Amino acid sequence: MTPAELRLTATASSELRTLVLPDGIEHAAVITCTVVRRADRTVLIARAVVGLDDGDVATSGDGFHLEVSPIALARLAKAAAARGETLVVVHSHPFPGRVAASPIDLARPRLTSAAPKPMWSPGTHVAFGPTSSSAAR
Numbered sequence: 680m681t682p683a684e685l686r687l688t689a690t691a692s693s694e695l696r697t698l699v700l701p702d703g704i705e706h707a708a709v710i711t712c713t714v715v716r717r718a719d720r721t722v723l724i725a726r727a728v729v730g731l732d733d734g735d736v737a738t739s740g741d742g743f744h745l746e747v748s749p750i751a752l753a754r755l756a757k758a759a760a761a762r763g764e765t766l767v768v769v770h771s772h773p774f775p776g777r778v779a780a781s782p783i784d785l786a787r788p789r790l791t792s793a794a795p796k797p798m799w800s801p802g803t804h805v806a807f808g809p810t811s812s813s814a815a816r
């Protein structure tokens with residue numbers, strides 16, 4: 680698997696922070712990206728940041744352990760693929776300190792069945808925290 684680099688403008692990064700870190704509970708968003716394949720890595724260039732609302736996300740009663748609806752992901756992935764783009768799913772870990780994918784993140788179902796081609800890496804998830812982020816795919 681080649682390494683990947685996600686590039687966001689300062690504006691997109693700020694939008695993402697506003698969408699997924701507005702308070703102390705988990706939130707999710709999707710970044711639609713253009714994919715540039717290079718010999719040594721894949722570069723994902725953010726085109727849009729799309730917030731996911733309560734209709735797209737189920738959250739446990741404590742405000743954590745959210746699950747993004749596969750129907751919402753399929754809808755977004757289909758629209759992105761029609762533009763030749765792919766999706767990166769982002770959710771917040773609204774805790775101080777270094778962010779790392781949780782065991783739940785690593786066990787998340789992949790998007791393979793829902794994602795039309797071309798997708799960069801179905802199931803790419805980024806956990807985004809106040810001071811760092813972590814990607815798993």
Ligand SMILES: [Zn+2]
Nearest residue numbers: 772781784806
């Ligand atoms: Zn997580």
